[in-house]
Amino acid sequence: MPHAVTTHPERRSRSADPARPGRRPWPRWARWSVALGATLMVLSGVALGGAQYLLHTATSKVTQQNLLGAAAAPQQQHRTITGAKNILLVGVDTRAHQDPGQLIRSDSIILVHIPADHSQAYLVSLPRDSLVSIPAYRNGATSYPGGQNKINAAFAFGSRGLTGAPALSHGFELLALTVRDLTGITPDAGAIIDFQGFKKIVQVLGQVCMYVDETTTSIHVGRDDSTGKPAAPYKINPDGTVNHRIPGVTPNVYTKGNHCLDPAQALDFVRQRDLLADHDYDYGRQRHQQQFLKAVLHQVMTGGLNSPTKLPGLLSAVGRTMTVDDGGIPLEDWAFALRGIDSDAITTIKTNDGTFNSRSVPGVGSAEILSPTSLELLRAVRTDTVGSFVQAHPSWVAASAPSVPAH
Known part of the structure; x- marks a missing residue:
């Protein structure tokens, strides 16, 4: 039998932990400042009186770097947080790129749209295999002449020949320029989320509880049938695709249903795309990465912020997980402006209605073609009319997974 992670019977979720006797509950804006940490709405706050100090402490933990470069909005003398905002989030897996000569490709690309009233957030994922035009670019070490390719190649071409912080900044800049040319959207801020770093956040929390909406088999983690020790269950090609099953190793299987995942399981689960029961790759x-981010955010707000023993480690882990370009608007302003958004006010939207629209492209391989309606969705992001788009296309909203209380 496959090695399945422990499942737990579904229980009614709690919107928040009860306040301890004699302690004042955390204000909602303080809880949501950590949201910038799960989706660039992070940070933290505390009970009244120490809020400003801890907010400053939280923001100081976040690594700040010029990521947008030439893709940034023209600098104004006084940039403000008012109005609709668009944040470009890029997920990378640093463990997969330990070789300095290996290209860094972005695992996930998400546009976070905040309407002008700052009442909610929309997450729009761009499939990493989307066929796009990548502009010509030079990073000082090498150059890219421009051309058609998959969108996640933009990060690779921008960072090629570089390591460390320069690789991240140049990779992000070329990706942001590609997104700007595709959508007409000039990001107001940007962030790189390191999914390896999220393992540290889960370590502080102890576990993350979430609903797995389809049985998922790991191609990375399993157990040797004879020794019971961890072992790789599949041989993986250099491009990340599966070559063959390794005899004598049983892969981890995350069955459909409620799970509380330990740090290693959580990181393994969000990496999987090859052996999903619904074959949606x-x-x-x-979808699973978005659900994971929301589950972490929910657990941080309902547990982590209320724990004086967890809070310092949580802030440190969040800071190490993210590299942020605040777009010239202080992180404290971002946190305060987004104080009214909670995890239930985050809507995830599927490009191409979550269905494949592939085409074989010479020199590129099989690539996803964004449909006319997907381009309409991106125009709605640019013009702050996503609410109207959602009303007209309700099936494009990803169904929310049942929330699972931590225990």
Whole structure:
């Protein structure tokens, strides 16, 4: 039998932990400041009186770097947080790129749209195999002449020949320029989320509880049938695709249903795209990563912020997980402006209605073609009319997975 992670009977979720006797509950804006940490709405706050100090402490933990470069909005003398905002989030897996000569490709690309009233957030994922035009670019070490390719190649071409912080900044800049040319959207801020770093956040929390909406088999983690020790269950090609099953190793299987995942399991689960029960590959992985981010955010707000023993480690882990370009608007302003948004006010939207629209492209391989309606969705992001788009296309909203209380 496959090695399945422990499942737990579904229980009614709690919107928040009860306040301890004699302690004042955390204000909602303080809880949501950590949201910038799960989706660039992070940070933290505390009970009244120490809020400003801890907010400053939280923002100081976040690594800040010029990521947008030439893709940034023209600098104004006084940039403000008012109005609709668009944040470009890029997920990377640093463990997969330990070789300095290996290209860094973005695992997930998400546009976070905040309407002008700052009442909610929309997450729009761009499939990493989307066929796009990538502009010509030079990073100082090498150059890219421009051309058609998959969108996640933009990060690779921008960072080629570089390591460390320069690789991240140049990779992000070329990706942001590609997104700007595709959508007409000039990001107001940007962030790189390191999914390896999320393992540290889960370590502080102890576990993350979420609903797995389709049985998922790991191609990375399993157990040797004879020794019971961890072992790789599949041989993986250099491009990340599956070559063959390794005899004598049983892969981890995350069955459909409620799970409380330990740090290693959580990181393994959000990486999977090849052996999903519904055969939805990248669309499934995008959905699972979004669900994971929301589950972490929910657990941080309902547990982590209320724990004086967890809070310092949580802030440190969040800071190490993210690299942020605040777009010239202080992180404290971002946190305060987004204080009214909670995890229930985050809507995830599927490009191409979550269905494949592939085409074989010479020199590129099989690529996803964004449908006319997907381009309409991106125009709605640019013009702050996503609410109207959602009303007209309700099936494009990803169904929310049942929330699972931590225990």
